[in-house]
Amino acid sequence: MMAADGALPFSVASVMETVLQQHDIQPRHLDLDSRRAEEIATRRYEATAWMRTMIGVVEARDLPAQPSEEEFRVALKSGLILCHVINKVDPGSVPKVVEGPCDPSSVPDGAALCIYQCFENVRNFLVAVEQMGLPTFEASDLEQGGKSFRVVNCILALKSYHDWKQTGGNGTWKFGGNLKPIASGKNFVRKNSDPFKNSLSRFISMNEASMNGQLLETENVEMPDSSLNMLLRAVLFDKKPDEIPMLVESVLGKVMEEFENRIANQFESTKETPTGDSTLLKHTTDEIKVNDKKCALVKKDENLHKNSISNEEKGRKHRKYQILLDIQERDIKALKQTLLTTKAGMQFMQAKFHEEIQNLGLHVHGLATAASGYHRVLEENRKLYNQVQDLKGNIRVYCRVRPGRSDFQSVVDNIEEGTISINSPVKYGKGCRSFNFNKVFGPSATQAEVFADTRPLIRSVLDGYNVCIFAYGQTGSGKTHTMTGPKDLTENSQGVNYRALGDLFFLAEQRKDTFQYVVSVQMIEIYNEQVRDLLATDGLNKRYPFLLLHIATLTSKFEH
Numbered sequence: 001m002m003a004a005d006g007a008l009p010f011s012v013a014s015v016m017e018t019v020l021q022q023h024d025i026q027p028r029h030l031d032l033d034s035r036r037a038e039e040i041a042t043r044r045y046e047a048t049a050w051m052r053t054m055i056g057v058v059e060a061r062d063l064p065a066q067p068s069e070e071e072f073r074v075a076l077k078s079g080l081i082l083c084h085v086i087n088k089v090d091p092g093s094v095p096k097v098v099e100g101p102c103d104p105s106s107v108p109d110g111a112a113l114c115i116y117q118c119f120e121n122v123r124n125f126l127v128a129v130e131q132m133g134l135p136t137f138e139a140s141d142l143e144q145g146g147k148s149f150r151v152v153n154c155i156l157a158l159k160s161y162h163d164w165k166q167t168g169g170n171g172t173w174k175f176g177g178n179l180k181p182i183a184s185g186k187n188f189v190r191k192n193s194d195p196f197k198n199s200l201s202r203f204i205s206m207n208e209a210s211m212n213g214q215l216l217e218t219e220n221v222e223m224p225d226s227s228l229n230m231l232l233r234a235v236l237f238d239k240k241p242d243e244i245p246m247l248v249e250s251v252l253g254k255v256m257e258e259f260e261n262r263i264a265n266q267f268e269s270t271k272e273t274p275t276g277d278s279t280l281l282k283h284t285t286d287e288i289k290v291n292d293k294k295c296a297l298v299k300k301d302e303n304l305h306k307n308s309i310s311n312e313e314k315g316r317k318h319r320k321y322q323i324l325l326d327i328q329e330r331d332i333k334a335l336k337q338t339l340l341t342t343k344a345g346m347q348f349m350q351a352k353f354h355e356e357i358q359n360l361g362l363h364v365h366g367l368a369t370a371a372s373g374y375h376r377v378l379e380e381n382r383k384l385y386n387q388v389q390d391l392k393g394n395i396r397v398y399c400r401v402r403p404g405r406s407d408f409q410s411v412v413d414n415i416e417e418g419t420i421s422i423n424s425p426v427k428y429g430k431g432c433r434s435f436n437f438n439k440v441f442g443p444s445a446t447q448a449e450v451f452a453d454t455r456p457l458i459r460s461v462l463d464g465y466n467v468c469i470f471a472y473g474q475t476g477s478g479k480t481h482t483m484t485g486p487k488d489l490t491e492n493s494q495g496v497n498y499r500a501l502g503d504l505f506f507l508a509e510q511r512k513d514t515f516q517y518v519v520s521v522q523m524i525e526i527y528n529e530q531v532r533d534l535l536a537t538d539g540l541n542k543r544y545p546f547l548l549l550h551i552a553t554l555t556s557k558f559e560h
């Protein structure tokens, strides 16, 4: 049968028992509970015997040859026996065994045991066991109510390891490699079990020599193969000889069917693994767990390494950001200080500017007042000036006597301020006649003296008055000489026209900030009742009417 090869995680007996239960075939005269207890005790005695052999009865004095479960637990609770045993199997596995003064046998329930001793020794033992790849147990399993069968399993696994070493230790010893794991079928699922940790004990079985069976659970004990004969005998005990063949055939058929179901379930549960072939069934869950733990430790180390690198990186970034933050805070403080200084400066400048604006306003107001006064005075002056000109007469007539020729006798008898006396020729009756003018200039009068009485009228032109100055006299009397000057013109010989225009532009320049004048000049000649433009360069425009008229706001006409 397949179960016989030991590679399956369940035994023939367990299948048998399941079939009997399902079909309500109860073996008679068989006390399963007592049988199970007997099996547990047998295994405990086996583990105890082996430990006593390993360390000697003296050192194992606290451990009776056939201890009860309680005696077994109390004897091992200090961890001393366990540590000594494992050091015998593999010297140095527990480098330091805490030898306590406590005597567990003298203290009920081990209450007086040194907690430190218990903790250290048991922990060190479990670490060493785990490193060997053996099934472990919980420290609490050594407490009252703990699962001591797991302790037994662990010790028997250690015994198996020791036996393997004793036989030469060929190859690599793997826990479970020569064991029969327990099926994970319905009957073996532990209530409230830890799917990872407790699965160790679920699949643990003892070596073939010591156990020839499977792990015993307190809640659901699997039948060992050694009990198969007992089971069959119990079933067939009260059967008649002619019933036995049919019953055996029926039971075997059911067993085969159950067997196939369990194999199918097992295959289903393992085929999800990458190498889900039948060879995987030979690996125990303990092995997988150890590997998983190692992988977990490696990953943990990698994560720790990554975390440490990440923390260093974070630290560097944090310091960098802190430095930048400090710099920015300093800059912000400096900017705030600058802002305050600038603000204060701006306020000072604003106050100063406001003050200066006020002063300037006062000055402007003063200037405006002064200008207003100046203009009022100027206007008054202008009015008074022109009133004087009016009082002098709107029409003024001056007389100028040309120097006489040496070959002619002058008719001028006498010249006074405004009167000239002329000797009348004989043909008009001898006598002397006087003529009155605004002023009479004698033959020695200069051009400047003649212009002096005319100059005030030039200013009146710029004040808006119309002024006309013209010369009248017979041919050769000196009109051109008086108005323009001689042919060889000098500054002193300039006549009224030049001097009047000179004064006109001089006064306009003086008043340019106040007034803007536009000056145009037109010079015409009226001769033999013909009007001619003397400034025209084109002969066609010389005669009146002119094609081009010059418009002037202020006009001064000079004619002779």
Ligand SMILES: Nc1ncnc2c1ncn2[C@@H]1O[C@H](COP(=O)(O)OP(=O)(O)OP(=O)(O)O)[C@@H](O)[C@H]1O
Binding pocket: 401, 402, 403, 443, 473, 474, 475, 476, 477, 478, 479, 480, 481, 482, 486
């Ligand atoms: N006051 C003066 N002093 C010296 N020379 C003068 C004076 N007045 C006139 N003359 C001279 O007398 C001459 C005639 O004068 P002018 O040409 O000015 O007269 P006129 O009145 O303009 O003559 P016409 O009407 O023919 O043009 C000129 O040679 C001029 O230089």
